Amino acid sequence: MKPQTLVNHPALVNLPSDNYPLVEPIYQTVKFSFTDPKEIESLFIGERAGFFYGRIANPSVQQLANTLAQLQGREAGLCVGSGVAAITTVLFALLKQGDHVVMFLESYKPTRKIVGQLLKKFGVTSTVLSVLDTAAIERELQQRPTRLMIFESPTNPVLRIADIPHITKLCRRYGVTSVLDNTFAGIHNHAKFDIDVYVHSLTKFVGGHGDVLGGAIISNNALMKQFQETLIDVGPCMDPHAAYLFMRGLKTYFLRYERQCANALQVAAWLEKHPNVCNVSYPGLPSHPQHALAKAQMHDFGAMISFDLKKGGREDMFAMIARCKIFKLAASLGSTESLIAPSKVLYGFDLDDAQRKVAGINETTLRVSVGIEDCGDLISDLESALK
């Protein structure tokens, strides 16, 4: 082999089967080859296991998907390039022209946009309700054949709790596929419920360091076949290096989550006593209207807090954010560092005034993601910003 050929066909290093790396290597390859061409046919018709092309499957990505499915207590997982890609893959796979979707005011804004604008072009109809209005949810399902319901808990941005046992019971009764965007709760919560499909933005708590985008779909084997086919045809696959970063993030996931929850509870309890603050919403506070439900549904209460300024308006709120030194103004959540963001601009801009009121988003509503920093420093930062 001439050097020009050699660099393109390096010899593989085969590890002995009793000698293995403790951390899965990054299979940074698009193509997988076979020595016997007939084996490709066997792979395609599902007679043997193996890998062929990176958009279809990759061992690094597969290890992450399998681990996440185990953590969420389900048969199968599929990883994609972002949380939004997880949502679109599920919706594209399950919905067709004429299908009806129920979704919520208290949810991730792009979800409402994907269903209400993008899928509307293909003849999918939808209704937007409040997740607190369980009577309206039941009425809607009674009145209208519904294919799918997509919801969250705790909700964005004001941390309401969806009554998951009630919602899943209704979905079963009316033959509706339930999709729970479990990003805010994390990968270890809500496994015990009768949910058909979980979607996650791994960008948040699983990555944990704000340096990689990814999403996951977790479900049973039968539904996963449909998602897998859509992934191959639409192409929102995850890069193997991203999968490696998520596997690394997972090693400290529980430690980070525990610390973030402990910090969030302290910060929320402190905010609640502050004279310039009102409407503090944290599911772990006994004052949260659904504290008992959160306690029954979740192992812990998460890292997200919502609150309003008691006096002043939009300008005062922007000034308060600008005075924060540790809490950084940024979108996203769940990473090691604390963040603060104005809720109306970032999360409720597509809603009208009446809808925003129902959703609990006011002019000065702020959303905070609590990190793993020293809690005293976090409280001092908010204290000087609120003066």
Ligand SMILES: *Cc1c(COP(=O)(O)O)cnc(C)c1O
């Ligand atoms: C961030 C987020 C998403 C989207 O995730 P990306 O990884 O940014 O695409 C979906 N749902 C919720 C609840 C989120 O917070």
